[in-house]
Amino acid sequence: MERPAYLPNHVAIIMDGNGRWAKQRKLPRLSGHKAGIDNMRPVIKCLNSHQVKYVTLYAFSTENWGRPRAEVTGLFRILEERIDQEAFELHKEGVKILHFGRLEEVPSSLRQAIVRVVRLTENNTGMTLGFAFNYGGRREILDAVRRIIAEGISPQSLDEETFNRYLYTSGIPDVDLLIRTGGEFRISNFMMWQSAYSEFYFTDVLWPDFNEKEVERALLSYSQRQRRFGGLQ
Ligand code: IPE
Ligand code: IPE
Ligand code: MG
Numbered sequence: 001m002e003r004p005a006y007l008p009n010h011v012a013i014i015m016d017g018n019g020r021w022a023k024q025r026k027l028p029r030l031s032g033h034k035a036g037i038d039n040m041r042p043v044i045k046c047l048n049s050h051q052v053k054y055v056t057l058y059a060f061s062t063e064n065w066g067r068p069r070a071e072v073t074g075l076f077r078i079l080e081e082r083i084d085q086e087a088f089e090l091h092k093e094g095v096k097i098l099h100f101g102r103l104e105e106v107p108s109s110l111r112q113a114i115v116r117v118v119r120l121t122e123n124n125t126g127m128t129l130g131f132a133f134n135y136g137g138r139r140e141i142l143d144a145v146r147r148i149i150a151e152g153i154s155p156q157s158l159d160e161e162t163f164n165r166y167l168y169t170s171g172i173p174d175v176d177l178l179i180r181t182g183g184e185f186r187i188s189n190f191m192m193w194q195s196a197y198s199e200f201y202f203t204d205v206l207w208p209d210f211n212e213k214e215v216e217r218a219l220l221s222y223s224q225r226q227r228r229f230g231g232l233q
Contacts (some may be wrong), residue, residue, distance in 0.1 A: 004216070004223035008176035010054035011047055011218075012130075012198070014190055015040075017182025017206030024206075030074040035208035037082050041089060044129060046215045048093065054128045054172055056100065058190050062136030065105075080110045087117035094126030100168040101135035102143070130172065137192035140168050169194055178224045181207045199225045 015036060022032030040057060049057050059079075065072060087097060097118055103111045114133065142165035148158065162172065175191050175198040183204040187195065201218045203210070 004050070004219040005179075006223050007050055007219060008052060008199075008222050010056070010173050010175050011052050011177045012056040012058070012175040012191055012195070013043070013177065014058045014178070014180040014182075014188060015207040015210075016184060016188075018208060020182065021208045023205040029071055030078065032128060032208065033075045034072075034078050037078060037086070039208050039210060041086055042212065043215055044090065044095065045093070045125070046212045048095070048127045050215075050219060052127065054167075056128070056130035056132055056172075056175070056191070058132045058135065060101075060133045060135070061164065061189055062102070062134060062139050063189060076107060076110050080113055082188045083110075083117055085121060090129065091121050091124065093220045094124045095121060096124040096126065096128045097121045098128060098130050098172075100130050100132045100140075102139065103134070106134055128172065130169065132190070135168070135190070137187075137189045141193060143168075164193075167193060175196070177201060178216065179203070179218050181205050197227070197229055199227065 018036040019029045020032070020034035021035060022029050025031070034161070044055055044057075060075070072190070090097065096150055097120075099114050099118055103114060106114070113133070144163060147166050153162065158207050169191075172194075175195045178187070178195050178198040179193065179201045181203055183202075183206075185202055191198075199222055203214065203218070
């Protein structure tokens with residue numbers, strides 16, 4: 001495939017379609033989540049090989065708690081079973097893992113595992129991987145506002161740069177390319193502030209099927225966009 005001419009610095013992905021992938025194969029939904037987790041590392045590796053510096057993956061939203069309890073606990077269990085091994089492999093590649101979201105509501109063993117992999121990779125200098133887990137864009141903004149008020153920041157001194165520092169993604173550049181797999185045309189409460197000027201790429205491909213070729217298709221599409229940021233060229 002043609003090599004994309006210019007590449008995004010930050011790619012964020014709404015990894016949707018695990019359930020439908022399983023249904024197509026007459027498998028239980030949790031098999032879809034398993035396949036979804038297995039697909040994360042190859043996609044990260046591929047983006048890394050294209051020198052993308054920041055990748056954020058949406059793995060569980062604040063609204064996903066509304067699913068049947070068995071699906072939520074099953075998903076958490078699968079993730080807990082895999083997280084250390086997956087993180088160890090990424091650690092070898094120099095990937096630095098960050099968590100975006102609220103850990104407070106996450107069961108303690110999984111919460112500790114997330115903290116552990118963040119710690120394991122904290123001094124790495126390669127790609128930064130944001131793991132959006134129990135993440136909600138509105139909640140992120142509310143949490144930022146609460147801290148800003150609690151710290152007594154004056155209305156006059158509050159600008160976009162300051163506000164950015166109170167988001168979960170503090171220090172991370174805005175999203176350049178936002179990909180959603182699974183055929184829906186919505187952002188489902190993801191990166192609402194950070195995607196203000198993102199380029200969107202929607203595909204029907206279900207997340208477990210979103211392979212290297214599909215990643216390259218998305219990058220190529222991005223490289224053909226003309227970003228204006230409200231200006232004229
Ligand atoms: C995305 O896949 C993963 C999570 C939201 C946890 P889904 O589970 O939403 O898959 P579909 O949309 O039902 O196919
Ligand atoms: C968005 O997918 C959340 C994640 C991929 C983690 P959903 O499947 O939860 O989104 P909706 O419900 O279709 O909007
Ligand atoms: Mg879905």
